[in-house]
Amino acid sequence: MAYSVSMNSAVPVLPLVVIVGPTASGKSALGVALAKKFGAEIVACDSTQLYRGFDIGTAKPSLAERAGIPHHLLDVLEPRESSTAGEYRERAERVLADLKLRAKLPIFTVGTGLYLRALLEGLAELPQRSEEIRERLRESAAAHTPGHLHAILKKLDAETAGKIAPADKQKIIRAIEVCLLARRPLSEVHRTARKPLLGWTPTKIGLQPPRDALRDRIRTRTDAMLTGGWLGEVRLLLDQGYPEEAKPFDFIGYRELRNVLQKKITLEQARAAIQQSTGQYAKRQLTWFRREHGVHWLAGFGDDQKIQRAAAEFLAGVGFVPLAAGNP
């Protein structure tokens, strides 16, 4: 075993490592470096890397970058499917059960904060989404004045309505949907306990490179993706007959490149738009992760050896035992 097991409770609690950070901060590289050192396997926690065929634009680590370390929860969905936070949790739990059997340390590389929360803290017992209800609500909204949906929610659940902006149609629809399916207010369902992940204790590392440096990184990475055949990947996916409305075609870059293929915008316009959206996305990730509790922050990129060393030292300092092999 590469780590010790706490024996002071009836259920042994196993450690797990979480690496959070904005896109292009080098989570994958750091994950692999730490996996080698501590005998771990990588579990991706990224809503976009779940999709088969969407490789370049989602910055899925290549086989070479994986360096022989097994990676889980990549390529588990068909482009037509839609991922959800709840399903992610279930898949991740299955992976954890497997790693536990094989005594491997899990290292989660997480870009999607909601999915990590769903895994670690759990979600309330909420009904799944219902396309019929959503469709009905959308139609109803189109037929009425702007505040219509918000007004409906206010009747069903004033507390939740107070928390959601009248313009936030997406969240209002989900809230109404839950109220209808659960036959009680969302706010009430939220007060029921979540089911946190049992049997595992997370140790969290966060990557927070300087904003300007990150922006540069995003710029050059986008260029590299484009010269690396990203447009061709999009063309291939469309040629394979996947519908344009498929979820992953909405991801940053895929939507822009689709427009390039349809001659709606030029490649240069797409490049600029992608770089911009990616930067904005990184900002949102940072906002989310800042609130994550107990994160050990490192002010740099995960592919930087100094950062990798600092991360390894941190883990060793909190009780993780490096593999002996390779050490003279």
Added chain:
RNA sequence: GGACGGGUGGGUGAGUGGCUAAAACCAGCAGACUGUAAAUCUGCCGCUCCUUGCGGGCUACGAAGGUUCGAAUCCUUCCCCGUCCA
């Protein structure tokens, strides 16, 4: 050389005498977010002061003058830019 059109805050661009520190959008910054989350949404956004108030001061619509109680808005000259005519 002549005729038009135009020069507005980081960008695009509205505004043609007071309600204008100047619409709207973008960018930027900050934030929220329990099954679409690479999504969706919110706030701030000239500088500055304080007793943080629908508060005070300063600077601002190419430049300089002028008209007016009051000008981004009217007048004069100048400087740029675009289109057309020579």
